[in-house]
Amino acid sequence: MKTLTLFFILCSFTVFAEQTNNNTNTDTDESLITVGEWHFSVAMGVGERTNLLVGSKDIPLYFVPSFQYYLDNFYFDNGDLGYTFFENDTFVVSALTKANSENSYFSRWHPQNIFDHSGSDVGEGIVPPEDTSTEQINIKDISKRKLAFDAGIQVNWFASENLSFLGQLKHDINNVYSGYNGNIKMFHRYTPEKNENLSIQTTLGFYWASSAMIDYYYGLDEKDELPRENYYQGKSSVSPFAKIYAGYRLNKNWKAFFSLNYKHLGSGIKDSPIVDKNYTLTSFIGVSYVFAQ
């Protein structure tokens, strides 16, 4: 029903755009951003993010904002606060800090969950008693997983106009888990010559986290006040992911798009007793509106 409603909304926007498309801006290149101007967009539609915690409800997405502000060196991009200290035609090297996203599965108040309107707590599931030898685990009963702020280095490699790579290595700066995490991504953009309003972007990569980080969020020990048979020692983990994004510019401000992001969880995470998935999937279909461009 949601999908059907959205389909009609998208059709309406398409008709609206065809009628008002005199102002279509095909020069708009999303890989470039104007220095010194704020950029604010809102995505509206239907989407969902898998909650990997045992028995937990998936996180609905209806309304998602996006905010960027770039200066010559400084930048803020959807939660990433960075400073570029080296840039040439091909490479950009920046120092950055951001909130660690792992906590978003445990806390309703993580920045990533601000626009979750489900009204439910994020991690509110319990382990179904499949194995009688294992006590039920209520996610609410395990010790609190704190929000970590990471800082580190990011390298962007712009191999060609449509192909780029990104690498990050970060460490928490507020002594929450005292470990590292990082990722490497390959990003490709395709825009058909005959229809520059269409853009298809694919991202492939993997996410790595050190044993300290996995153990803090997904490990179980005496601090969780559980029977010893539930204890779990988190291990360093590599999670590959793939993402596809397709957007169609309707006019200067409106765009219809969908996005699908699949992450296969590394064994260090999925073997945890508080995780009952071996993947996470984030999907969204809707429209976006750009307030300033």
Add this chain to the structure above:
Amino acid sequence: MSLHNKWINLIFSLSVIALPANAKIVNTKLSVFSIKPLTCVVQKIGDVCQLMATVRWKADIPASLCLVQDETKIFCWKNKKIGKQIIPIEVKSTTNFTLIDERNSVFASQKVKITAIQPTKTRRRLRSAWSIF
């Protein structure tokens, strides 16, 4: 008020309406005021534009007038019916030039616009669009 006075008032009002909108009569009537060039081209917004501006004005009776850039007098003429001067000026953004008399009454104004070859500076975005999904 007599019919005669009404006619005088009407003629005076029409003569004011017939003048250019940006020219104001006090005692002197100004028929010409121009600053050239009207536009200055810079490499990028924020750059200072230096130019030699040609300022011309013509009044019906001799007048003492000054050219003002923002709040600063940059050139004055004493008891002239015609003013013509080449003045070096510097502008960083679109600037209003005014011609005032000794009582600071504004006779006319003219804007000099700034246009940049590179109107906006861009840089490569370091995250992909909607990477939060």
